[in-house]
Amino acid sequence: EPEVTQTPSHQVTQMGQEVILRCVPISNHLYFYWYRQILGQKVEFLVSFYNNEISEKSEIFDDQFSVERPDGSNFTLKIRSTKLEDSAMYFCASSGGRSEGQPQHFGDGTRLSIL
């Protein structure tokens, strides 16, 4: 069964550094998402992406965050200047349609640790 893959599985970065998290969504999917989960807390929506542009973003997704689909397969999340509170699991997801009818398929996440 096709799956969403994320790299790296664990990223350790110094505060203030830029980090890029990478995702390869399922190939025929059209909708892409990033979520994060701080240890022990809920999974939180960050951003959705459709038709080569951001569809919706949460309050968490401030100017330090950006997303890109640089080619036909990758979907990246960039954090420009990381803060300690950015430490979390970051999950990429993709869907073949809107969530009103289609489930989202998640990768196994990237654990981001900011020192």
Added chain:
Amino acid sequence: SQQGEEDPQALSIQEGENATMNCSYKTSINNLQWYRQNSGRGLVHLILIRSNEREKHSGRLRVTLDTSKKSSSLLITASRAADTASYFCATPRGGTASKLTFGTGTRLQVTL
């Protein structure tokens, strides 16, 4: 309060027993979805129930939806140790790509 609150927060049962988890939500929904998360892994979609459905089955899973009470339940029958995981309900919220809003989750422990 948050959209999507599961209870109990934690549930410990023995293998072979049934596990029931509940989810309450606040606003009108088009559908409600249940996901499983094994420790250190991503979320796995289990089942989607639409607002015009009252009950749905998938293997050992049974989901009910009561839109009048804004609640859903997930029943896992004849549980196995491999069912040990956290279970989340999620509801799609508006927008072109419809983000999912997750509940707090129920941590299920199935012991031998």
